[in-house]
Amino acid sequence: MxxxxxxxxxxxxxxxxxxxxxxxxxxxxxxxxxxxxxxxxxxxxxxxxxxxxxxxxxxxxxxxxxxxxxxxxxxxxxxxxxxxxxxxxxxxxRRTLAAARTALAHLPDDPPPAAADRPTHIGPLAHRLGLRPATLREWERAGLVAPSRDARTGYRVYTPAQVRELRLAEQLRRGGHGLAATAEILHRLRDAGGPEAVRPTLTAWQARLTxxxxxxxxxxxxxxxxxxxxxxxxxxxxxxxx
CATH class of the missing domain: 1.10.1660.10 (Multidrug-efflux Transporter Regulator; Chain: A; Domain 2)
Structure with missing residues (x-):
């Protein structure tokens, strides 16, 4: 018919x-x-x-x-x-979500408040993370972080929040995740307002994937x-x- x-x-x-x-x-x-x-x-x-x-x-x-x-x-x-x-x-x-959960679970505790309040430059930060400064510059070009510049010296300056993001990035990269997936997770972290705030976001993300x-x-x-x-x-x- x-x-x-x-x-x-x-x-x-x-x-x-x-x-x-x-x-x-x-x-x-x-x-x-x-x-x-x-x-x-x-x-x-x-x-x-x-x-x-x-x-x-x-x-x-x-x-x-x-x-x-x-x-x-x-x-x-x-x-x-x-x-x-x-x-x-x-x-x-799904793999990106699993990586975010794993990395957040193994994220080191924040440093003491006095240290957390201070910005840091690329050399000391690279040493703290066990990375080369060139690696941090590569991550910046890939969009993982966008440090400001010291007005007097022109050196990169990383805020405490960016230091924490880079710790998470280091965990993800060590787990074999690419720069694009790592940048996506950090973007979600910023949108949510931090590691603790991102956990409900991850739950909602899981629901959307399901x-x-x-x-x-x-x-x-x-x-x-x-x-x-x-x-x-x-x-x-x-x-x-x-």
Whole structure:
């Protein structure tokens, strides 16, 4: 039985224009046309729309669109590769979260208040962390820290908060984590307001990763159903346009 644009739209609370836009973007297969020129869709179009909307929460609109466009153009291997990349990104985010938790658990205690109140220069800081000054300069270029400069000498000056961030960075780097992942964790730390404040952020981050993992599963299931339907011979008086 043919379906009208409004039939597809109503199922998902969309406008008929959105359905037409998805078809024009290649997210839906080309629609059939009645003798009077009206679009008519079929179950394959409905399945493609369900798959796309199920993929969006886990992969994002752009990637979900690319997956359906690949499917509709017959590039199944590309579609599967895009799915794999979405799962790989989630796995990397999980590793980054685990690294943040481990590093925070092993972060040394703060120095005594008198020492904590004093800024420090790159030489003494490198010695304290067991690093070379060149390493700290490399981390600065990678965006891990942005020390100020002494107005008189031009030397780098690190605040107590930056010293603590660099201790965390040293833990992460020792654990084999790259500069980009380390910078991401430090960014989250700054947004949260410090090591203790970041712990609820990490809990929320974990919840988002769990939701994203569930969304990836839902999207894959909907896409599997779509592919299964598309592999069947088209039947009925109104082909689905495949």
């Amino acid at each position: 043919p379906l009208r644009p409004i039939d597809l739209a109503r199922e998902h609370g969309l406008s008929t224009q959105a359905v037409r836009n998805y078809e024009e973007a290649g997210i839906l297969p080309p629609a059939g046309r009645s003798p009077s020129g009206y679009r008519h869709y079929g179950e394959r179009h409905a399945a493609a729309l369900r798959a796309f909307l199920a993929l969006v929460p886990g992969h994002g609109h752009r990637e979900a669109a690319a997956i359906l466009c690949a499917v509709n153009s017959g590039a199944l291997e590309r579609a599967l590769r895009l799915l794999d990349e979405g799962h790989a990104r989630l796995a990397e985010d 939701a994203r993992g569930r969304a990836l599963l839902s999207g894959a299931a909907a896409l599997h159903a779509c592919l299964d339907l598309m592999e069947r011979p088209a039947t009925g008086d109104h082909p689905d346009g495949l």
